[in-house]
Amino acid sequence: MREMIQAIVEGDGDKALQETERALAQGANPLDLVSNGVLAAMDEVGARWRQGDLFIPEVIIAAEAAKEVMAVVKPHLSEDEVPTAGKVVIGTVKGDIHDIGKNIVKMMLEAGGFQVFDLGVDIPPEDFVEAVTRWKPDVLGMSALLTVTMLAMRDTIDALEKAELRDSTKVVVGGACVTSAFAGTIGADGYAADAASAVDLCRQLCSR
Amino acid sequence: MKACETLGIQLERVCGEKATCGKCKVRVEEGFHQEIYSSQKHLSPMVEEEREFFSQHSDLTGYRLACLARVMGDVVIFVPEDSRLTKHIAWKGLTERFVSLLPVVRKYYVEVPPFGREGVGREGARADFESLVSEITTRFALSDLRADHYVLRALPSLLRETEGKVTVTVWMNKEIVKIEPGYWDVNLGVAIDVGTTSIAAYLCDLVNGQTLAAEVMSNPQIRFGEDVISRISYAILAPNGLEELQIIVIDGLNTLLSQVTKQAGFQPKDISDVCIVGNTCMHHFLLGLTPYGLSRAPYRAVVQRALDIKARELGLDLSPSVYAYFLPTVASFVGADAVGVMLAMEPNLEAETVLTIDLGTNGELILSGEGRLLCTSCACGPAFEGGQVSSGMRATAGAIEKVRIDPDTLEVKFQVVGSPSWSDGQRKTNAKGICGSGIIDVVAEMLRAGIIHADGRFDSSISSPRLRQTAQGTSVFVIAWAHETALDRDITISNSDVRAIQLAKAAVYAGASVLLRKVGKTLPDKVLLAGSFGTSLDVDSCRTIGLFPGCDEVYAVGNAAGNGARLCLLNREKRLEAESMVQKVEHLELAKEKEFSRIFLEALSLGQYKPLASTKGSMKDL
Numbered sequence: 001m002r003e004m005i006q007a008i009v010e011g012d013g014d015k016a017l018q019e020t021e022r023a024l025a026q027g028a029n030p031l032d033l034v035s036n037g038v039l040a041a042m043d044e045v046g047a048r049w050r051q052g053d054l055f056i057p058e059v060i061i062a063a064e065a066a067k068e069v070m071a072v073v074k075p076h077l078s079e080d081e082v083p084t085a086g087k088v089v090i091g092t093v094k095g096d097i098h099d100i101g102k103n104i105v106k107m108m109l110e111a112g113g114f115q116v117f118d119l120g121v122d123i124p125p126e127d128f129v130e131a132v133t134r135w136k137p138d139v140l141g142m143s144a145l146l147t148v149t150m151l152a153m154r155d156t157i158d159a160l161e162k163a164e165l166r167d168s169t170k171v172v173v174g175g176a177c178v179t180s181a182f183a184g185t186i187g188a189d190g191y192a193a194d195a196a197s198a199v200d201l202c203r204q205l206c207s208r
Numbered sequence: 209m210k211a212c213e214t215l216g217i218q219l220e221r222v223c224g225e226k227a228t229c230g231k232c233k234v235r236v237e238e239g240f241h242q243e244i245y246s247s248q249k250h251l252s253p254m255v256e257e258e259r260e261f262f263s264q265h266s267d268l269t270g271y272r273l274a275c276l277a278r279v280m281g282d283v284v285i286f287v288p289e290d291s292r293l294t295k296h297i298a299w300k301g302l303t304e305r306f307v308s309l310l311p312v313v314r315k316y317y318v319e320v321p322p323f324g325r326e327g328v329g330r331e332g333a334r335a336d337f338e339s340l341v342s343e344i345t346t347r348f349a350l351s352d353l354r355a356d357h358y359v360l361r362a363l364p365s366l367l368r369e370t371e372g373k374v375t376v377t378v379w380m381n382k383e384i385v386k387i388e389p390g391y392w393d394v395n396l397g398v399a400i401d402v403g404t405t406s407i408a409a410y411l412c413d414l415v416n417g418q419t420l421a422a423e424v425m426s427n428p429q430i431r432f433g434e435d436v437i438s439r440i441s442y443a444i445l446a447p448n449g450l451e452e453l454q455i456i457v458i459d460g461l462n463t464l465l466s467q468v469t470k471q472a473g474f475q476p477k478d479i480s481d482v483c484i485v486g487n488t489c490m491h492h493f494l495l496g497l498t499p500y501g502l503s504r505a506p507y508r509a510v511v512q513r514a515l516d517i518k519a520r521e522l523g524l525d526l527s528p529s530v531y532a533y534f535l536p537t538v539a540s541f542v543g544a545d546a547v548g549v550m551l552a553m554e555p556n557l558e559a560e561t562v563l564t565i566d567l568g569t570n571g572e573l574i575l576s577g578e579g580r581l582l583c584t585s586c587a588c589g590p591a592f593e594g595g596q597v598s599s600g601m602r603a604t605a606g607a608i609e610k611v612r613i614d615p616d617t618l619e620v621k622f623q624v625v626g627s628p629s630w631s632d633g634q635r636k637t638n639a640k641g642i643c644g645s646g647i648i649d650v651v652a653e654m655l656r657a658g659i660i661h662a663d664g665r666f667d668s669s670i671s672s673p674r675l676r677q678t679a680q681g682t683s684v685f686v687i688a689w690a691h692e693t694a695l696d697r698d699i700t701i702s703n704s705d706v707r708a709i710q711l712a713k714a715a716v717y718a719g720a721s722v723l724l725r726k727v728g729k730t731l732p733d734k735v736l737l738a739g740s741f742g743t744s745l746d747v748d749s750c751r752t753i754g755l756f757p758g759c760d761e762v763y764a765v766g767n768a769a770g771n772g773a774r775l776c777l778l779n780r781e782k783r784l785e786a787e788s789m790v791q792k793v794e795h796l797e798l799a800k801e802k803e804f805s806r807i808f809l810e811a812l813s814l815g816q817y818k819p820l821a822s823t824k825g826s827m828k829d830l
Contacts, residue, residue: 051680051681051682052665052666052682052683052702052703052704052707053665054665055663055664055665055707055710055812056809056812057663057809057810057812057813058663060809094504095503095504095505096504096505097505097799097800098799099799099805100805100808100809103805121799122505146437146503146504148437148440148441148444148503148504149503149504177437179227179257180256180257181255181256181257
């Protein structure tokens with residue numbers, strides 16, 4: 001398992017797959033492979049990102065490797081065994097068409113075992129409300145790159161309240177212009193400065 | 209911060225009071241200082257953001273962020289030199305180039321007959337203005353001249369005092385914009401480049417085409433945030449924000465105009481024409497136009513076409529009827545400055561493929577070739593102008609602008625703005641930080657010396673006193689030891705500084721690649737690097753970090769935007785050219801280009817571009 005973790009962290013997808021298949025053939029517990037393997041690897045990736053050791057491309061490749069391993073392990077798990085960390089609806093707010101940051105968060109969440117529904121960019125409050133109604137996520141994540149569009153986050157939270165969905169869904173926000181103070185003033189449940197912290201934050205909120 | 213400003217000390221405020229840049233840090237003195245009892249307790253307690261900042265900067269005990277700390281009692285504050293906003297001295301070089309002289313304003317000396325003593329009464333029934341116009345029409349074949357009421361108000365006394373001998377300034381062969389007593393053939397124009405970070409003015413002699421003087425200043429709007437987005441927010445969200453932003457930049461221009469004319473022995477009232485370039489935001493702020501449409505998709509400007517506005521309506525302290533010409537803009541984030549660059553580059557669309565990169569907080573990219581003219585803008589962040597970098601500063605006095613690292617010994621030598629000699633490791637210099645060109649040099653040299661890997665990681669196997677770990681486990685490399693600087697600490701480059709450059713250069717590279725693909729090319733024939741860097745930018749370092757798709761022919765061309773404004777001042781046909789260029793140019797919105805994200809991510813690694821090993825799966829979707 002150590003080799004598999006190492007391979008994911010280094011972004012060596014092929015080696016990670018080989019190691020996974022070897023472990024499965026040797027009778028390793030698939031659930032253990034996920035929680036103590038893949039998820040542990042992504043935790044290490046997150047930690048090394050924060051240390052400045054890994055950067056966006058390396059993290060993306062690692063997340064990709066993790067996803068591939070997941071795809072191989074999943075068939076070995078029964079339906080209710082598949083660990084889901086939680087459901088997240090994610091999108092960039094109205095007026096903002098920047099998606100790179102949001103996409104990285106999405107990948108990291110998926111690699112961290114979350115089920116993610118990505119609405120895309122320039123999403124008006126009513127579309128967020130509709131998605132929350134449809135998918136009943138644990139967490140709604142909003143992204144904004146521009147200071148001026150960040151007010152659309154408040155509009156979305158207001159719209160959720162009006163639709164009486166606010167209590168059943170945690171709201172987290174992020175993006176270059178957003179600060180934790182701003183997240184507080186608009187009544188969000190949390191703020192994450194980068195994709196690694198976003199995963200930690202969603203885990204925290206989902207475990208409550 | 210307000211207290212410091214009241215006392216005349218302008219502080220840096222790069223992040224716009226978000227407590228992330230720490231550039232406004234000040235130290236609070238404890239105890240009695242000249243009968244003032246100063247204490248940390250006399251400032252408002254730290255808020256969460258401020259605590260967060262200082263928890264990551266353990267070396268700054270006793271410091272507070274001036275943007276957040278409020279004064280609640282007597283305090284004595286020490287403002288470190290690197291927290292002060294200093295005067296911009298980096299030279300926006302202006303290359304002299306050939307252009308035929310055909311200004312929009314021309315001067316005509318006339319003697320209006322009835323104002324000689326003997327003449328009074330002979331044609332007494334004729335009005336002053338009609339007499340003047342009739343004389344000009346007869347002598348210079350200019351008909352249908354008009355004038356605004358400011359000119360008319362000054363006319364009668366002027367004609368009487370000079371006995372009808374005056375010099376008339378005519379704009380576009382149709383309007384009298386100025387009348388001066390006697391014979392006065394000095395005809396001056398000023399070209400102004402209003403950048404997000406700095407403003408440059410060039411005083412030109414419209415009789416011989418010479419540039420008489422040039423002055424540069426920091427854009428005073430920096431008080432409202434380093435980047436355009438913070439300023440747009442301020443304009444939209446603060447009461448009277450837009451008005452405040454307009455007034456402060458116009459005040460700045462007035463100061464600059466009096467300095468630049470004084471330098472050449474003239475006064476602002478001697479100016480008879482003004483040409484202004486600037487990015488679309490600066491353009492809107494100058495005109496007092498709301499930036500609301502620029503702030504959100506689909507990013508609409510208020511106006512695109514070129515404008516002739518009376519200088520007095522802008523609040524410029526010039527002769528009241530003189531016009532200011534604003535070059536046209538291309539799109540919300542490709543402004544008149546890019547049009548200026550295009551004019552100055554004189555693109556020949558049928559010849560080679562030329563990529564012009566105007567480096568700044570907002571990088572502008574122009575590609576000409578294959579019969580097309582394309583442009584786009586990419587968000588580089590303030591790293592190229594020294595922002596968001598731990599030891600970063602603008603290219604002012606004390607900025608390290610060139611750096612060399614010996615690959616064997618890892619010893620560093622550097623050059624500071626305004627000083628011709630390299631540091632020797634011993635001598636004290638006035639270094640306070642590193643500016644954009646210096647940061648590009650540092651990253652390139654660290655890469656060459658193997659201190660960092662292509663992925664931006666510091667090589668942990670290197671042992672050098674210059675490479676050390678911080679308490680947080682990140683790495684820093686020492687560029688200048690404390691004893692070589694004007695500070696009491698080392699000037700370093702951190703891991704996250706390298707990351708900031710990686711992000712900025714990836715944005716430029718990816719933007720350039722997208723443009724090249726549009727004309728069916730992968731590499732340009734020639735690359736021109738424009739921007740306020742002037743001559744200090746090292747093209748080899750730019751090549752080494754992989755700023756643009758590989759090319760052998762690379763030139764640094766200085767402030768091309770300002771040069772474009774100057775061309776419009778000297779030759780009125782250039783204005784038409786600019787206006788038709790705007791019709792011809794194809795603008796791309798990078799956020800909408802599918803390939804952009806992928807190339808951006810791949811271009812994050814330093815050095816020669818190579819596609820990432822893994823291109824399967826989700827990388828394609830990004």
